[in-house]
Structures are given as structure tokens and as C-alpha cells.
Amino acid sequence: MAGIQKNILWAGIVVVLAVILPLIPGVSDYRVFQLTLVLVYAIALLGLNVLTGFNGQFSLGHGAFYAVGAYVAAIMMDKWDMPYYSTVPVAAIVCLVVGFLFGLPALRLEGHYLALATFALALAVPQMLKHKSIEEWTGGVQGIVIIKPDPPFGLPISQDQWLYYFTLFVAVILFVCAWNLLRGRTGRALVAIRDYHMAADTMGVNSALYKSLTFGVSAMYTGIAGALGAIAIQFVAPDSFTILLSITLLVGVVIGGLASIPGAIFGALFVVYTPNIASDISKAAPWAIYGIFLIVFMYLMPTGIWGGLRRLAALIASRRGSA
Amino acid sequence: MDLFIQQVTSGLANGAIYASVALALVMIYTATEHINFAQGEMAMFSCYVAWQLIDWGTPYWIAFFAAIAISFAGGVTIERVILRRFHNAPVLSLIIVFIGLLVIFNSVAGWIWSFIIKEFPSPFRNLDTGTTLVGPHDLGVVAITLVILTALFLFFRFTPLGLAMRAAAQNPVSAKLVGVRVGWMLALGWGLAAAVGAVAGMMVAPIVFLDPNMMAGILLYGFASALLGGITNPGGAVLGGFILGVLENLVGTYLIGNDLKLTVALVIVVSVLIFKPSGLFGKVRVKRV
Numbered sequence: 001m002a003g004i005q006k007n008i009l010w011a012g013i014v015v016v017l018a019v020i021l022p023l024i025p026g027v028s029d030y031r032v033f034q035l036t037l038v039l040v041y042a043i044a045l046l047g048l049n050v051l052t053g054f055n056g057q058f059s060l061g062h063g064a065f066y067a068v069g070a071y072v073a074a075i076m077m078d079k080w081d082m083p084y085y086s087t088v089p090v091a092a093i094v095c096l097v098v099g100f101l102f103g104l105p106a107l108r109l110e111g112h113y114l115a116l117a118t119f120a121l122a123l124a125v126p127q128m129l130k131h132k133s134i135e136e137w138t139g140g141v142q143g144i145v146i147i148k149p150d151p152p153f154g155l156p157i158s159q160d161q162w163l164y165y166f167t168l169f170v171a172v173i174l175f176v177c178a179w180n181l182l183r184g185r186t187g188r189a190l191v192a193i194r195d196y197h198m199a200a201d202t203m204g205v206n207s208a209l210y211k212s213l214t215f216g217v218s219a220m221y222t223g224i225a226g227a228l229g230a231i232a233i234q235f236v237a238p239d240s241f242t243i244l245l246s247i248t249l250l251v252g253v254v255i256g257g258l259a260s261i262p263g264a265i266f267g268a269l270f271v272v273y274t275p276n277i278a279s280d281i282s283k284a285a286p287w288a289i290y291g292i293f294l295i296v297f298m299y300l301m302p303t304g305i306w307g308g309l310r311r312l313a314a315l316i317a318s319r320r321g322s323a
Numbered sequence: 324m325d326l327f328i329q330q331v332t333s334g335l336a337n338g339a340i341y342a343s344v345a346l347a348l349v350m351i352y353t354a355t356e357h358i359n360f361a362q363g364e365m366a367m368f369s370c371y372v373a374w375q376l377i378d379w380g381t382p383y384w385i386a387f388f389a390a391i392a393i394s395f396a397g398g399v400t401i402e403r404v405i406l407r408r409f410h411n412a413p414v415l416s417l418i419i420v421f422i423g424l425l426v427i428f429n430s431v432a433g434w435i436w437s438f439i440i441k442e443f444p445s446p447f448r449n450l451d452t453g454t455t456l457v458g459p460h461d462l463g464v465v466a467i468t469l470v471i472l473t474a475l476f477l478f479f480r481f482t483p484l485g486l487a488m489r490a491a492a493q494n495p496v497s498a499k500l501v502g503v504r505v506g507w508m509l510a511l512g513w514g515l516a517a518a519v520g521a522v523a524g525m526m527v528a529p530i531v532f533l534d535p536n537m538m539a540g541i542l543l544y545g546f547a548s549a550l551l552g553g554i555t556n557p558g559g560a561v562l563g564g565f566i567l568g569v570l571e572n573l574v575g576t577y578l579i580g581n582d583l584k585l586t587v588a589l590v591i592v593v594s595v596l597i598f599k600p601s602g603l604f605g606k607v608r609v610k611r612v
Contacts, residue, residue, distance in 0.1 A: 285430040
């Protein structure tokens, strides 16, 4: 069990670093806001990774679940004056149900077909959010503006710092849950379905139930991220949840590292910071630089950043062993 | 009744464009089993090349064929320079590479030609169809699509090169053993796909106007058409395109209005796929366990 203890130690170090980071003098509120976004994306990517990385189901439509989570939070806070923290569990349950229901018909589809179905979902959701019949709730094209919550108990920190800690708290719980889910019986079942679903069936794994439940859990994670993201950005509108968001999420999962929990964090860092780096390099065509980054990353690290780091570590270890 | 006929014919014209994009996707799919997400942006780029040539004073048809030739060369180059390095990569890595290509083309086009919408001429504007029910451009688009389909069919069916390409796609190892240069066949497939895509782009540009984002929706329709018709079957993909084009127009006119027509069309496609997972005309895959 030394492996698990080592993992816990590493996770502990990362959490301590994450707690200290915003308190370092000179880290502006904007930087803290960016870090909050990193955490938000990390949660969403973890959700998508459970589905795509561990269970082998494609999704080009997770932006839709993100949008649902964000709108649940925004409507609850703006229309019903509910406190911000109460929106997270509600968004979780709503997205779990929506994801599970979407996962049922998606059972029949595989590979490219599933990609198309989820793609359709990602396109449909912004259109539906704009629709007149629910404008009273969603604010139509205008969207909804929400107010940033104040830190409780008179804590001497800024609103951005408080939101960061709140998000970090949620993120840690969700990461621990995912880790527990994936390392045991359930995790093995998911991987077995991904690798050879027929063999998994023969071993007594109820693959239909597992697959649709995985869709639900994955959507739940992404929905929670959506709710947290909406609170941090203080604004939701249909045009923030275009197909681009779904593609960004998929990019983050693959770049971070498929089927790895720490990969979600690296993916989130990539998703948040690379566009800035790209536009520093070239103001004229930042997305061309971004595209080149994607291709070069995939060429150098086909298993994502986390896979690349592990390979590097293994290489160093074997050098040391032979010397 | 006139409205109905007009909607059907303009649906057929849109369908022809979806069909061309679907055809380009099928070309790459049959050779490599990958869906090229950058196909639409490649077509958009070809279109800008044609626009630039026309802007410099080249006559339309010369610019048309020059753009096709340049796209063909571009497609071959992309396969040889970039995709070749990813032959053994997992599917998701490839999807990321395609997304990378997509944003590169989009961004570079915007950088060179700006994001301002441009007009693109239609060669069929002065064609006389003899009736008000069919637009001249619509008729031209359908005709061109059918010409391409026939040409491709003849090429693959009756030329040695076409045979070699089919062999390379179906059984790369055996093809290699009998002396087919499999890598170059893949590159040729990419070139042909880029050329077909270029035609689709130049046909759609007069309708939606030229701008770097013009192909985003159309690629999705092409993708849906290809899956609807059966992604392994070029004829089916073309038919899928026509079906989708007409369906979309009729749904938009008679059922729910224009703001949700994309959604409804896609929902229909997905529901068809749930009952017929390999598409309407696709081969049912039998897997050996």
C-alpha cells in the first residue's frame, strides 16, 4: 500500500500549495480569479475524463451540461434569492438526472455516432436557452447577471479570494470522491467496459447501467463546475456556452492526460493559460499559435501532459537504476 | 404548393452542398477511419484562395480550377507533413490534431483576409432556368455535385490508381505487399478530399457569404449527412446530404420556424441513428469476437 500513501502525500502537498498560493503578496485579485477558473475547469475536465478516459465514451457536448449547471445557479441566485452555496448541490442533482437521461439513448451509439449526438446536444442547448418560451427565466440572449458573494464571518480576505477557497473546497471533495470511485470495483468495471465491453458483460458487469450512470456522474461533475464558474464570472448568457466550450473541454482532457485524475489539473492549466500565452506570442493570429501548440503537444506527448511526465519519471528512474 | 416546391428545391441545393462536404469526409474516413474536423475550414481557406485570384482579375472558371488544384496540393502536403506522424496515434489524439488544424486555418484566414464578410460570385447567376420555382444557383450547385460524384465513382471504379487507393484503404498490409505505396495513397485521398471540399466551399460561399467562420455549421451538416447515409458509402452520404437539406427546410417552414431548425434536424438524424446505427445505406459491420 506504499503507492497509495505516496499518492496521498503528493495530493496533500498540492492542496497545501493551492491554499497558500492566493495569500502570497503580489498575487492580484485577477490572478486569483484565473486560479478559480483553473479549479472550475479541473472539475469539469475530471467529469469528462471519467466518461471519455475511463469509460471510453466520446462527448463533444459537455458544454451543454456546464451550461445547465451555470443556469441553475444563476436562476436560483437571481430569481429566487437563494444563497450561492445552495446552488451547487441543486446543479449537481439536475445535471446528474439530465446526464443519466441523455446517457440512456446514447447507449446505442458508439464512437463517431456518439460524438455526433453529443455535438448536437452542444449546439441545441444555446439555441434552447435563447428560446422565447423560457425567456422569463433565462433572460434570453441578454443572460443573467449575478452578484459576487461576500466572504462569511467577516474574514479579512477579498471576494475573489473567498470564492477561490470555496471552489477549492468543492474541488477537493470532488477529486477525493472521484479517486475513491475509480480505484475500486466501479473503476475496474468502467475500464473493463472501455477496453472490451463484451468481455465485461460476460464477467457480470451490467454495462448498460454503468454506462448511463457514468454519463450521469460525468454530467454532474461538469454541471457543478458550471455552477461554480457562473458564480465566479457573475454572468451567464447563451453565447458563453457555444460548441467552442465543449471542444475546449475535450482538448483539456486529452492534453492533460486521458484516464488520469491529476491530468484534469494539467488540462485545466493548459485551457486557462495557453490562449494568453498564444496571444502574447502573436497578437495577429493567436489561435494559429494555439493550434500549433495542440499539434506539437500531441506529437511530443501523445498520452497528454500527465502521461508525458510519468514517462519522463520512468526514464529518469531507469537511468538511475542502470548507472 | 409553390412554396412547397421552392422549399424542396432550395433544400436540394443546400443538400448538394452538405453532400459535397459529406463526400469529402467519407473520402478520408474510408482510407483512415477518421473524421476530419478541419475539412470545413480547409474548404473555407480554398474559397479565400479562389476569391483572391478573382480579386486579382482572374476569370471565374480559371480561379475555380486553380483553387481546386491548390487545395489538392495543400491536402497532400498536410497529410505528408503533419498527419503522417500520427498514423499510430489513438483516435482522441488525432481529433485534437484536427481541432488544431481547424483553429490554425480559421485564424490564418482571418489574419490574411480579415474577418470582414466578403461577397463571392456565383457562376450561375445569369443561367436561365425558365421558371421562378428553381433558383439558377441552386440548379448549378446540384449539377456540379452530381458531376463530382460521377467523376469520383468513375475514378475509383475504372482507373488503376483508383483501384490502388481502394486497396490501400481496405487492406493496407496486403496492398503494401503487392507494391502499392500505401502512404502516398492516403496522401492522395487527403488531396482529393481537400479538392472536393474546395468545390463545396465555392458553391456555398455565394449563399452564406465569405468569412472565416462560414463552414462551421456546414461541416456539422456534412458530418450528419455522412452518418445518416452511412459513412462507409459515398453514394449514401450524398443521398444523406440531400435528405437532410430538404428535411431541414421543410421542418423550418412548416413545423417550428427557423430558430430551432438546426436542432430539430439533428434530433431527427440522431433518432434515425438510434434505430439504424450504421446509417440508412451503410454496411452493417459484423465483428468477430
